[in-house]
Every structure is written in structure tokens, then in C-alpha cells.
Amino acid sequence: MGGKKESVQQLDDTYSASQDALSLLAENAELSDQDGRGVAFRRAAAVMKSLPEPVTSMTQLRGLPCLGEHSLRVIRDVLENGASREVESMKQSKQYKALKVLTGVFGVGAKTAARWIREGIHTLHQLRNSGHTLNRAQQAGLEHYDDLNQQVSKAEAEAIQQIVEEVVASVLPGAKVTLTGGFRRGKLMGHDVDFLITHPEEGKEVGLMSKVVSWLESQGFLLYQKTTRNSYLVSDDSPALPPSNMDRFERCLSIFKLAQDQPHRAKQLGALPLDTAEHRRGDSGLQTDQDSCSQRIQTPGGQEDTKPWRAVRVDLVVSPISQFAFAVLGWTGSKLFERELRRWAGQEKAMSLSSHALYDNKKRKYLQASSEEEIFAHLDLEFIPPSERNA
Numbered sequence: 473m474g475g476k477k478e479s480v481q482q483l484d485d486t487y488s489a490s491q492d493a494l495s496l497l498a499e500n501a502e503l504s505d506q507d508g509r510g511v512a513f514r515r516a517a518a519v520m521k522s523l524p525e526p527v528t529s530m531t532q533l534r535g536l537p538c539l540g541e542h543s544l545r546v547i548r549d550v551l552e553n554g555a556s557r558e559v560e561s562m563k564q565s566k567q568y569k570a571l572k573v574l575t576g577v578f579g580v581g582a583k584t585a586a587r588w589i590r591e592g593i594h595t596l597h598q599l600r601n602s603g604h605t606l607n608r609a610q611q612a613g614l615e616h617y618d619d620l621n622q623q624v625s626k627a628e629a630e631a632i633q634q635i636v637e638e639v640v641a642s643v644l645p646g647a648k649v650t651l652t653g654g655f656r657r658g659k660l661m662g663h664d665v666d667f668l669i670t671h672p673e674e675g676k677e678v679g680l681m682s683k684v685v686s687w688l689e690s691q692g693f694l695l696y697q698k699t700t701r702n703s704y705l706v707s708d709d710s711p712a713l714p715p716s717n718m719d720r721f722e723r724c725l726s727i728f729k730l731a732q733d734q735p736h737r738a739k740q741l742g743a744l745p746l747d748t749a750e751h752r753r754g755d756s757g758l759q760t761d762q763d764s765c766s767q768r769i770q771t772p773g774g775q776e777d778t779k780p781w782r783a784v785r786v787d788l789v790v791s792p793i794s795q796f797a798f799a800v801l802g803w804t805g806s807k808l809f810e811r812e813l814r815r816w817a818g819q820e821k822a823m824s825l826s827s828h829a830l831y832d833n834k835k836r837k838y839l840q841a842s843s844e845e846e847i848f849a850h851l852d853l854e855f856i857p858p859s860e861r862n863a
């Protein structure tokens with residue numbers, strides 16, 4: 473029996489090794505600003521994840537969708553050699569390492585990172601000494617690099633939820649806060665915490681964001697914030713869809729200062745002053761090359777980490793109640809799930825789905841919905857609960 477167990481374990485390892493390899497290729501494509509390739513590898517990884525049993529032979533993959541020539545080559549390599557040579561060498565490449573380090577700075581995207589790499593900047597040390605003027609987001613990203621590259625736990629997300637609920641209730645009684653993103657899908661870790669805020673009476677939500685942000689700032693909860701205003705306009709005869717997948721809700725991209733090790737006491741720590749930042753974290757949640765790591769550590773005299781708080785990325789989004797169901801659906805993700813859902817709506821139903829609305833292109837009208845269930849029904853789909861949207 474022991475032998476069987478072992479071989480099953482081995483199979484599972486191979487199984488997840490091919491998923492991991494495909495996910496890494498997807499990541500590398502995204503970091504290299506090749507979104508099309510990224511989506512192709514994400515789809516292939518999702519197909520591998522959805523298989524009911526471990527793959528032992530290539531014949532099992534026959535007829536499966538989304539597995540292109542390249543993905544199949546990678547899977548074969550993993551099956552035959554235990555690892556993909558292409559992925560292993562990519563992981564070791566200077567380009568990949570530099571992309572990973574630089575795009576790990578909040579506010580730095582694939583294009584900026586690629587430009588810097590072309591100028592010979594591969595590490596945070598080189599970036600700091602490059603003389604480049606960084607924008608406010610990037611400065612905050614550099615300053616809180618280690619914290620922001622460390623995953624956020626469910627307990628931390630809940631502590632932040634408590635704070636956000638408290639401030640929202642105090643500035644607009646009756647307003648409702650919903651945890652969205654990966655945590656709504658049941659994930660235990662995330663790269664940030666996403667919230668959607670609405671009020672049951674249409675229009676009451678106007679002006680809410682600025683009050684929430686002012687309150688949070690006055691209490692010392694924000695290390696950084698940038699609020700963008702709602703730019704969504706509904707017109708009667710055309711689907712007012714944004715040009716990209718980006719939605720147009722009023723949105724606050726922020727970095728929270730969360731008291732550490734005391735998530736349950738988060739409430740009382742509201743007035744934690746910002747200038748307690750004399751100690752920097754020395755640990756790193758990200759694998760980077762030694763050079764960039766050592767340059768990042770700024771703990772004076774190499775003390776143990778005594779900083780009583782940590783920086784956490786938080787997104788706040790405000791939606792009018794009439795668009796709330798679409799907003800929840802759009803902000804729950806995953807990104808691949810959203811993409812597939814929109815594709816289904818467009819190709820199978822001739823409808824345009826966004827985080828704001830669902831438009832029926834044949835009937836030339838918007839379809840109303842006050843819950844996610846109603847949206848799935850409009851799309852002729854069975855309801856898929858958030859925990860099953862992790863594709």
C-alpha cells in the first residue's frame with residue numbers, strides 16, 4: 473500500500489508541476505507585456521487544474537481544449553523529465569528575475585519595468601541610484617516593498633474589513649461593505665484586499681468615498697491613496713462599456729497601515745501615528761537575487777523586526793445600488809473567470825457584460841439585475857458560487 477501511496481503522490485506532483493510550469497510561463501508573458509500569450513497559458517493551466525485525475529500520459533490530453541502546441545510541449549517535458557527545461561531556464565534568466573523584482577514595486581507595470589531593464593536597471597538598488605524620478609505610487613511601492621510582496625492573510629483582510637465597516641457606518645449609516653476579490657472566492661491569501669461599498673438608496677453613495685478616505689487619513693490608516701472619480705455614464709441606446717476591461721467606478725487604490733499581531737484589536741489602533749516608521753522590515757516574501765535583497769534591507773543596525781504594523785494594499789470601490797450586482801460579479805474574479813464569462817455573454821448570447829451592466833445587443837436594451845443569480849439567469853447559465861470561480 474505504501475508503494476501505491478508514494479506513486480500517487482508522485483503523480484500529483486507531476487500534475488501540479490505542469491500546472492505550475494504553465495502558470496509561470498503565463499506570468500512571464502504578462503510581465504513581458506504579452507497579454508495574449510499570458511491568457512493562452514492561463515487557460516492551459518486552468519484546463520490542467522480542472523482534470524479529474526493526474527495525467528500520466530500525453531494520450532489523456534487528446535481532444536482537450538486550450539492546450540496549444542507550446543503548452544503540450546511543456547507538459548510532455550514535465551511528464552518525461554520531471555520539469556520543463558524552458559521554464560527552469562526562464563526562472564534563472566536575468567530578464568525574468570529583473571522583471572519580477574521591478575514589477576514587484578507597486579505602481580510599476582510591465583512597460584516601465586521593460587524600459588528600465590533596457591537601461592540596465594535590474595535591482596532595486598540600481599533603481600534607487602538611477603536618478604529616475606518616481607511617481608508617488610512608485611515611491612510608496614519602494615518604501616513598502618517587503619510588506620507589499622508578502623501575501624495578505626484572511627485574518628488581516630478581516631481586520632481591515634472591520635475598520636472599513638466602522639468608518640463607512642459612521643460617515644453614511646445604512647451603507648453596505650462587501651469583501652470582494654480573491655477573499656470572496658474563499659482564498660486564504662491574497663495580494664490585496666478588495667471592497668465594494670454601496671447604499672440601498674440610489675444616489676446616497678455620492679460623495680461617500682471622499683468622506684471615507686478623509687476619515688481614514690485623519691486616523692493615520694493610510695500610507696498612500698489615490699482616488700479616481702466615477703466616469704461611467706449610462707446612455708439609453710448603446711452599451712456604455714469601458715474601452716478596456718477596466719471599470720469606471722469611483723475607486724481608491726490605497727496602502728493601509730495595519731497594526732500587526734493584533735488584528736482583533738485593530739479598532740483601538742486607529743490613531744497609530746504614521747511617524748512610528750523608524751523600523752523597516754528586513755524579511756522578504758519574494759525570491760529575488762541577493763543583490764537586490766540586501767540593498768532593500770534598511771533595518772538600522774540589523775535589528776530584529778520590531779515594526780508594530782505592516783503595509784497592505786487595499787482597493788475601495790463605490791457602486792450605486794442599481795449596478796451593485798454587476799459590480800460584485802465583476803470584482804469577485806478571478807480575472808480568467810471574468811474573461812470567460814464576458815466571452816460567453818458576447819459570443820453565445822450577443823450580450824455585453826461589464827462590471828456596470830448587461831446589455832442585450834439584439835433587444836437593444838439593458839437587462840436589470842439585483843443579484844448575481846439574476847445575471848447568471850440572464851446569461852442562461854447555472855449559478856456558479858464564488859468559491860468555484862477560482863479558474
Ligand code: DCP
Nearest residue numbers: 653654662663664718719802803804805806807
Ligand atoms: N477587477 C476588474 N477590474 C479592475 C481590477 C480588478 O474587473 N480594474 C476584478 C478582477 C479581479 C478582482 O476584480 O479578479 C479583484 O482584483 P485583484 O487584482 O485584487 O485579484 P484577486 O483579488 O482575484 O487576486 P489577489 O488574491 O491576488 O488579490
Ligand code: MG
Nearest residue numbers: 653654664666
Ligand atoms: Mg484582490
